Amino acid sequence: MNESRSDVLARLPLREDLRGRTPYGAPQLEVPVRLNTNENSYDVPGEVVAAILDAVRQQARQLNRYPDREFTGLREDLANYLGHDLEADQIWAANGSNEVIQQLLQAFAGHGRTVLGFTPTYSMHSIITVGTGATWVDGKRGLGTENADDPNQFDLHVEQTVAQIEQHRPDVTFLCSPNNPTGTALDLEVVKAAYEATDGLLIVDEAYAEFARPGTPSALTLLPGRERLVVSRTMSKAFALAGARLGYSAAHPAVQDAIRLVRLPYHLSSLTQAAAQAALWHSDVLLDTVEAIKAERDRIVTSAQELGLKPAPSDANFVLIGGFADEKALWRSLLSRGVLIRDNGLPGFLRVTAGTPGETTTFLDALADSLLDAPVPA
CATH class of the missing domain: 3.40.640.10 (Type I PLP-dependent aspartate aminotransferase-like (Major domain))
Incomplete structure (x- = not known):
């Protein structure tokens, strides 16, 4: 019973094309601001x-x-x-x-x-x-x-x-x-x-x-x-x-x-x-939040540009931001400030969901503070 699950899995008759693969999953962490899975931040009315x-x-x-x-x-x-x-x-x-x-x-x-x-x-x-x-x-x-x-x-x-x-x-x-x-x-x-x-x-x-x-x-x-x-x-x-x-x-x-x-x-x-x-x-009621989310998305794009970063023009409820010298260190710095965003594995890039105005403000403040620790390359 002391065997690890990976040892047992290695003996199971798993399909060969699945061996060594990892399941899909984004970090599920209890933090004040979660902007990593592109959820709608507004509760159902x-x-x-x-x-x-x-x-x-x-x-x-x-x-x-x-x-x-x-x-x-x-x-x-x-x-x-x-x-x-x-x-x-x-x-x-x-x-x-x-x-x-x-x-x-x-x-x-x-x-x-x-x-x-x-x-x-x-x-x-x-x-x-x-x-x-x-x-x-x-x-x-x-x-x-x-x-x-x-x-x-x-x-x-x-x-x-x-x-x-x-x-x-x-x-x-x-x-x-x-x-x-x-x-x-x-x-x-x-x-x-x-x-x-x-x-x-x-x-x-x-x-x-x-x-x-x-x-x-x-x-x-x-x-x-x-x-x-x-x-x-x-x-x-x-x-x-x-x-x-x-x-x-x-x-x-x-x-x-x-x-x-x-x-x-x-x-x-x-x-x-x-x-x-x-x-x-009740689609009209539920979709009332879409315009508010789009406004926060566009606010993120503008603010990221002002910080010297390179955000992608977005048609979604999230923004991909480029220009980070060390995106993993920046991700950790944001997390230490209570903000969880997504590292998609693209060197120099991080993705953030557009949330409520309060969540956006918290993210942008944390981003500005984190960039003081790890400035954008000239």
């Missing part, structure tokens, strides 16, 4: 809490029955929220957008197939790819950019996107708009070019779409006539429902038929469906 509790209470009486396997009402409400003339049969939902992505990869990737993404990007894309037995191809951004601390080096352009798709011929390609961790939204010309360049599935992850700057188009506008295009979204961010675990996607109805081949029976509980529908019925 009281009237929405009441509506959710009422909807869940009604469903609780019937928990002896399985939920609606097709979550029909929820799909109708999601289609109505998204607009763009979408119909309910074009919508899918699951326990977070990660499960939506997992189901898509189970259906369209798997053993012997390849999945292409352009890093740095959302790390769960590659993790889920490997978990489903497919091969992840690590595409690159900003090819030819020489400024190591310039966030623009992570931009994705038509020519490089098409060239890498043609080189690797992936079965599934991921685009992320706005991209995590850079915060930048994609020009739709990149999406259109990527779709034309591949015979496989193209997934555009729009988890942060509600925070985009005015005039930023959504890939939802490209769905008509493109049967291999999928746009994924979440209620975790703008809707402040990270704890509810509800993600969804829009695509051709045939894509949803493919997902039905791999989804678990009754994968979306009655309580989850009820809570999500109640939130959608």
Whole structure:
């Protein structure tokens, strides 16, 4: 019984392609200001809490029955929220957008197939790819950019996107708009070019779409006539429902038929469906915080520039800041001041979530103080 868990794990018949890998995880630390996981810092409003509790209470009486396997009402409400003339049969939902992505990869990737993404990007894309037995191809951004601390080096352009798709011929390609961790939204010309360049599935992850700057188009506008295009979204961010675990996607109805081949029976509980529908019925109230968060995001960008740093223009609820001589030391310095942000492993960069005005002020004050200990390089 004195053996370590790692010793026992080494003897277990684990898949060889999973050995040596580490699970996804951001630090979960009890600090006054947590700005590391891109959560919405605002609590769910009281009237929405009441509506959710009422909807869940009604469903609780019937928990002896399985939920609606097709979550029909929820799909109708999601289609109505998204607009763009979408119909309910074009919508899918699951326990977070990660499960939506997992189901898509189970259906369209798997053993012997390849999945292409352009890093740095959302790390769960590659993790889920490997978990489903497919091969992840690590595409690159900003090819030819020489400024190591310039966030623009992570931009994705038509020519490089098409060239890498043609080189690797992936079965599934991921685009992320706005991209995590850079915060930048994609020009739709990149999406259109990527779709034309591949015979496989193209997934555009729009988890942060509600925070985009005015005039930023959504890939939802490209769905008509493109049967291999999928746009994924979440209620975790703008809707402040990270704890509810509800993600969804829009695509051709045939894509949803493919997902039905791999989804678990009754994968979306009655309580989850009820809570999500109640939130959608109050979307105007929940989305009131979006503009406030965008204002704090833009404040972070401006303030970071004034401090001599290089923040990326952001269409998300976070900012990637470059220009740190030692980002790990700066991260530790902020933590010692009670502020937790995210080190994504990019040399010279850190990512911070835009929170409440008070959280932003605390972060900016702590950042200024930390920079006195570790100044920005000249």
